[in-house]
Amino acid sequence: MVTRLMKKFYILIIFAFLYAPIFVLIVFSFNNSKSRGNWNGFTLKWYMELLRDRQILSALYYTVIIAIISSLIATIIGTMAAIGIHNMSKWKQSLIMNITYLPVLNPDIVTGISLMILFIFMKMQLGFFSMLLAHITFNIPYVILSVMPKLKQLNKHLYEAALDLGATPWYAFKRVIIPEIMPGIITGALLAFTLSLDDFVISFFTTGSGVSNLSITIYSMARRGINPEINALSSLMFISVLSLLIIINKRMSKDNSVKENA
């Protein structure tokens, strides 16, 4: 009984540590005064200013657009790569996989500056396109690493059976292989999408003037000091993340109960 209480107490302390800063941010996003110390009454003006802030709106636009395009392209290239690599000889496979691990293991800052050097070396204008290329590059390995295990589980004879039954290779690929590895593809795509949404370091080094994502905008605002608009942004983001997680959790528990009933 005592240990149970202690466990609850410990969880409470850790959660207080994790949530207190976020909670304070949210509360002070409704504060009328710009300074943090005193409460000057309830207001929604920071939210109104946020919605009128051109810089933040364009950053939001670039963040979402780059996340969608880069995860889409990375999923296509990565899935194709995983299937091709799967059929290669052992040593070629391990060579390519080792190189694939490089961006995963490398510190972000090294990946960022190495891509920046490449783009400048190739005399490319840093901006939207270079940032997109960088995002695709760091996304592809995660897609490959999500699809690979599914390919290893795949029953080889399924494909041969389809061919024996008269399917063309393309038809068998489309109707047998792809559905079998679909869960891996979806995991990879989602992983790529969230990583791209959240990335700061690599974007910071590969973008140019005029194009920035949300993380870069927050960084440059925070460096200049406290800004209540960031608080408003935080509470909006916290609420969207929270509702997303609740929806996912509800759906997952529904799936589980369906499976249990069946």
Next chain:
Amino acid sequence: MKQRWIAYPYIVWMVIFILVPLLLVVFYSVTTVTDEGIQFSLEHFKRFLEPVYLIVLLRSIYLAFISTVICLVLGYPMAMILASKDISKKQFIVLLFILPMWMNFLLRTYAWMTLLENSGLINTFLSFIGLPNLNLLYNHQAVVLGMVYNFLPFMVLPIYSVLSKIDKSIIEAAQDLGANNFIVFRRIIFPLSLPGVMSGITMVFMPSVTTFVISRLLGGGQYTLIGNLIEQQFLYVGDWNFGSALSVILIIIILLSMGVMSKYDKEHEGGGLW
């Protein structure tokens, strides 16, 4: 299905955007521009051995080490509690634990700025109850706090997943044989959780040693880490050669620490670099 060509777009991509950039970094790190053109030289690495820069490296490793230790001390009990059966609504609690990780990394760091600054909430509270103000922001402790806050889940989750996979019958067998709780922990639970501890340590240490955001926002300009030094070389000073040499050193540190860690990780399945 035997077609290997469908991997070729990726291989081309990989060579252009993974291999060539890294080779460029290595190339810049060992060359120098003189009047006679580009020449091979190790002067950038030699320059790194100057005390000014060595201190930066030692400080990065020191702060990352302290953060890792604090994360382990705070995180291991948390992982054990999450893995234990007698917690109600366990799934919900694990979810709540992951939730802050989904918030933008910069917003989480910024949150601490607003708490710690001189006119921030903590100092307002202190002066409200009549205590003198403290300088909480822009020092070592603030940087360590930021690292612990941001990377604690990376320590807890691997340990939690290893602990919840432990076969309960082993623990029961030990108890049947007369072991008390402490011996069960020391001889059974802890050794079995080591792979999780090792990957937790790697996952906290690596981002801590390479960060430049936390040190910039919470440490101010004074507490430069190796990440800040690299950022400065590329964005402000424009000395790509020295910046590249620093990056190469950073890669070597990461590879060394991962090599050491993976020695303990016996379950590691092949395919990785180590």
